[in-house]
Amino acid sequence: MPANRRTWLKQIGWGMAGLGIAPLQSFAVTESGPHEALFPQDDSIRLSSNENPYGPSPAVIAAMTAALSLSNRYNWQYSSDLMATIAKKHQLDPGNIMISAGSTEILDLQARYFGEAKGSFVISETTYSNWSSIAENAGYKKITVPLNAEKKQDLASMLSAIRTDTNMLYLCNPNNPTGTLIPDRELVSFITEATKKVTVVIDEAYLDYTEQSSAARLVPNNKNLIIVKTFSKIYGLAGARIGYALMHEELTEKISSTKTWANGDISVASRAAAMAALQDTAFTKKCRELNEQVRTDTMRQLQQLNFACIPSFSNFIYFSTEKHKTYFEQLKRSRIQGTYVYEKAGEWTRITVGTAAEMKQFIAAVSS
Numbered sequence: 001m002p003a004n005r006r007t008w009l010k011q012i013g014w015g016m017a018g019l020g021i022a023p024l025q026s027f028a029v030t031e032s033g034p035h036e037a038l039f040p041q042d043d044s045i046r047l048s049s050n051e052n053p054y055g056p057s058p059a060v061i062a063a064m065t066a067a068l069s070l071s072n073r074y075n076w077q078y079s080s081d082l083m084a085t086i087a088k089k090h091q092l093d094p095g096n097i098m099i100s101a102g103s104t105e106i107l108d109l110q111a112r113y114f115g116e117a118k119g120s121f122v123i124s125e126t127t128y129s130n131w132s133s134i135a136e137n138a139g140y141k142k143i144t145v146p147l148n149a150e151k152k153q154d155l156a157s158m159l160s161a162i163r164t165d166t167n168m169l170y171l172c173n174p175n176n177p178t179g180t181l182i183p184d185r186e187l188v189s190f191i192t193e194a195t196k197k198v199t200v201v202i203d204e205a206y207l208d209y210t211e212q213s214s215a216a217r218l219v220p221n222n223k224n225l226i227i228v229k230t231f232s233k234i235y236g237l238a239g240a241r242i243g244y245a246l247m248h249e250e251l252t253e254k255i256s257s258t259k260t261w262a263n264g265d266i267s268v269a270s271r272a273a274a275m276a277a278l279q280d281t282a283f284t285k286k287c288r289e290l291n292e293q294v295r296t297d298t299m300r301q302l303q304q305l306n307f308a309c310i311p312s313f314s315n316f317i318y319f320s321t322e323k324h325k326t327y328f329e330q331l332k333r334s335r336i337q338g339t340y341v342y343e344k345a346g347e348w349t350r351i352t353v354g355t356a357a358e359m360k361q362f363i364a365a366v367s368s
């Protein structure tokens with residue numbers, strides 16, 4: 001085992017112990033670990049992409065490994081069991097489900113579908129938006145709405161921004177990169193209003209880090225609602241590329257018809273991973289708890305260092321680097337991958353909540 005991998009494994013143990021958390025053998029931390037296992041030339045700490053540092057779970061790895069020998073078979077006719085399992089989880093029908101190679105694929109497909117009319121869509125200025133560029137290049141107009149003073153998506157202004165040619169509105173809940181959450185009641189009343197005019201897309205990539213229920217329960221009675229989910233975050237499967245959407249059957253048919261082999265583009269191993277991940281609720285529960293502990297601890301330390309932070313409901317923290325002009329240089333020096341400035345005013349940036357050991361290194365880097 002390379003020396004720095006050994007060191008990392010030790011640090012994981014120390015970091016957890018520091019938080020009063022026993023290192024968990026049931027976690028795959030000793031297996032998945034730093035990405036140097038796959039990329040030996042890169043031993044930097046990745047706090048850039050909101051990945052789950054503890055996953056995938058051992059049960060998921062076992063399921064994927066067992067499925068590898070079936071890789072000679074096309075997957076398209078076998079994804080129905082996954083669709084049925086997802087449907088059951090959300091108390092919906094398989095006809096409400098569309099599976100994709102990561103949720104980015106669904107976001108891209110729906111944008112191209114609604115963008116066909118060359119009208120417009122409404123989105124917050126600071127949110128997850130890289131999926132819209134292809135539709136925009138083809139003539140779909142993006143109407144952006146600034147965040148409010150609390151760095152929340154401004155629902156009233158988003159509603160007012162809808163024009164006669166607007167056919168879609170995107171909300172990310174919790175929002176990436178700010179980590180803010182639209183409470184359920186407020187969201188439901190917004191969906192009721194907005195879907196009278198447009199299709200509302202709710203991206204719930206990080207909702208599993210909260211206690212809030214999915215808005216998916218509204219799908220059977222709302223033809224203008226799409227809920228987008230992913231296995232990339234709390235399930236620890238970003239590299240397996242698997243996500244899904246929940247929507248009314250009529251909309252599922254329309255969007256599925258825009259691609260070849262709808263539901264069939266995920267690998268046999270990814271399908272097995274998703275099935276096992278949905279079963280392993282002990283793993284996701286533990287990841288949620290660990291994330292909350294490490295996030296709280298990191299935020300407290302950032303605040304002590306005089307970084308203004310936005311309360312987070314996710315596995316990342318949004319904070320201002322305005323008073324810390326050397327922040328990005330400090331990260332670079334410590335070989336930590338962060339992100340960039342999302343909002344120039346206040347110089348707001350985001351950091352993913354890694355393991356306790358990783359965040360200890362992060363805090364040490366920005367304190368120096």
Ligand SMILES: Cc1ncc(COP(=O)(O)O)c(C=O)c1O
Pocket residue numbers: 049050101102103104105128172176203205206229230231232238241242243
């Ligand atoms: C809000 C949000 N939605 C979707 C995605 C895409 O995830 P994936 O394509 O891995 O499912 C991300 C990735 O970071 C995200 O932050």
